[in-house]
Amino acid sequence: MADGRITLDELTSWLQEFARLIAEHRSELCELDAAIGDGDHGTNMDRGMQAVVGNLGDGTVGDVLKQAGMTLVSTVGGASGPLYGTFFLRFATAAGGGSELDPTQFASAMRAGLEGIVLRGKAEAGDKTMFDALAPAVQALEAGVAGDFAATLRAAADAADKGRDATIEMLARKGRASYLGERSIGHQDPGATSAALLVSAAATTLG
């Protein structure tokens, strides 16, 4: 990040790094999903993110992130497609028509994306979903926008990892895992795991 601004190139790198991490963790995401869901989270997200990086357009920050969101909606399926798709669509709308973002704008766009997920998935804290990783990360971003942004991003990634780990002890209340009731306890949520990768990718590429 130069001069306290996040450029379009850096945001593109963020998407590419997220795609790389998803591909790298594809089997792990599928195994986590097989334990409490239907076992295809890694496959579906990998298919979607490969389509996103193969389909990166030009234009404003809003244009590029909107394209990513639309691609995910069209290619992922299941619940993850609408949830990640809505995240990037809301992020894009909040990010607007510029060619770069400052840290405050980035944090606001992340908040808008998170709110989109809540609207779409109706998840609350503690339901054992991607919300449990993403919400603490957004809070960490908002708390640190005035400081060293690289350090703030690392704090956000740490918060996402902690939130992801906390899903292990939670009882699932949303999605297919919720049919397991008590039997969902003891398993890490696959959606929280991929969401932590999204924040980790931001720390690597935007700091």
Added chain:
Amino acid sequence: MKKLINDPADVVSEALRGVEAAHPELRVDHAHKIIYRGDAPRPGKVGLISGGGSGHEPLHGGFVGPGMLDAACCGEVFTSPVPDQMLEATKAVDGGAGVLHIVKNYTGDVMNFEMAAELAATETGVEVVSVVTDDDVAVQDSTWTAGRRGVGVTVLLEKIAGAAAEEGRPLKEVADVAREVNANGRSMGIALTSCTVPANGKPTFELGETEMEVGVGIHGEPGRSRRPLAPAREIADLLLEPILEDLPFRRGDGVIAFVNGLGGTPLIELYLLYGEVARILGDRGITPVRSLVGPYITSLDMAGASVTLLRVTDELLRLWDAPVNTPALRWGV
């Protein structure tokens, strides 16, 4: 895994080739994986579309045709279709009277149909109403879960709402009929074996030789309990008891009794089970005014069955009896 396939990745697209070849009266959009009735859109008729993950055939593609669905959107096996498909189908079947989306209550299906309805509203101006089916009484705690799953009632709803649409009734009335069906129908299923998803190559869950899963979902979701395998007369009780007490069904009610095969159980066993169901209904003073027996909403190769009871009024029964001409349900034509 022993399956009659070529490549697991091509199962849905190649099955659609077969549907197209076998049913020239239907139209298949291979790019969007949509099955249309050949004469859609019908001017002035409410369009009915449904869809979901594949692997439940004949639901939904086998129910496309006069008197039932105008289009079915096919997802990958056990994976919801994406909004682009439902948006495309919505535009293609709109005959000016709006479109009803019939959605089974699964998290992915609900979200993808919801996004499609939003896109339809902003991009096309086609009026869309969605009705969600959630008839599986095996899910006991609806408040803290994704809610009851949509299963057997979906078949009956597509037939009855399809008949209402065929009569030229407006979207609101067709949606009301659909909601009435969902509100008066209850289902529960049992698995004797797991299914095997082609892309996974191995059974979705482990079930011992002498065990059964009571309350199983149509994707192999866990049910209420796992028990030692029992005779059909006891299984009929295990399935009917929670159904009867939930609505509740009462002495004097007339019902459509639907015994559904999950894919791997032969028709002779389904009829045997129907006999047990009819006996229990008789004991309770409930009259099965119509029956449906066969594999209509399946779970790939899962052995097992589900029972659905739908309490009907004379009007719902009249719509049930109306002509239908689809690959999987056909009468009165």
